[in-house]
Amino acid sequence: MSPKPWKQPxxxxxxxxxxxxxxxxxxxxxxxxxxxxxxxxxxxxxxxVWLVTEDILSEYREVLERLNVHAAxxxxxxxREEARFVRVxxxxxxxxxxxxxxxxxxxxxxxxxxxxxxxxxxxxxxxxRAKVISPTEPLPRRPRTVKTRRARLAATMKxxxxx
Numbered sequence: 001m002s003p004k005p006w007k008q009p010x011x012x013x014x015x016x017x018x019x020x021x022x023x024x025x026x027x028x029x030x031x032x033x034x035x036x037x038x039x040x041x042x043x044x045x046x047x048x049v050w051l052v053t054e055d056i057l058s059e060y061r062e063v064l065e066r067l068n069v070h071a072a073x074x075x076x077x078x079x080r081e082e083a084r085f086v087r088v089x090x091x092x093x094x095x096x097x098x099x100x101x102x103x104x105x106x107x108x109x110x111x112x113x114x115x116x117x118x119x120x121x122x123x124x125x126x127x128x129r130a131k132v133i134s135p136t137e138p139l140p141r142r143p144r145t146v147k148t149r150r151a152r153l154a155a156t157m158k159x160x161x162x163x
Contacts, residue, residue: 010142011049011084013056013107014038015100015117016063018135023069034135038116048139050083051110055102086110097122104128113140 018035025033029041041047057076064072087131088105095101100122107115115123123132131140 004105008142009048009141010113011051011105011110012116012139013051013102013110013130014111014112015119015123016059017113017118018116019060020067021118021135023064035118039139048114050079050085051086051106051112052079053086053088053102053106056106059102083107084110092127094127095122096124101163113142 002050011157018038021033022035022039025036026039028036031037042050043162046086049120057080060079061072061076066074069075085134086109087104088109090109091101092104092108095104097119100119103117104123104127106112107130108127114131114133115134116129117123118134120132120134125132
């Protein structure tokens with residue numbers, strides 16, 4: 001009997017609107033704001049892999065500082081420590097709002113399962129493989145897959161001949 005393949009948490013990109021709304025409602029316990037519930041779940045049990053780029057982190061910090069969030073630098077530093085960085089090598093064109101390009105490019109290049117936003121019209125589903133969701137929707141499940149190197153090993157072992 002073979003073991004089940006690894007189950008990985010879904011990978012997602014968090015729009016700045018969700019971060020701001022989540023921080024504003026984070027103190028409530030239990031959170032009454034869906035964005036705060038999403039952030040609390042991530043901080044407490046790593047419900048998803050948060051994908052970022054330097055451009056996204058810069059936007060987070062800029063917006064939080066503009067809104068006078070006192071711990072803006074600290075929040076962004078903590079996200080930086082826990083998130084997974086994505087290297088952007090290709091850009092998605094034809095977006096309704098070019099200000100969201102960093103998030104769309106991160107999702108496309110990072111093989112994201114979802115983009116969570118309060119502005120779904122800015123993230124055309126036709127341009128993304130990732131599902132565009134609001135904080136009220138459940139996170140999409142990541143399909144069970146065998147890790148790439150182990151899959152290659154399995155394929156090699158299948159074709160190997162013994163003498």
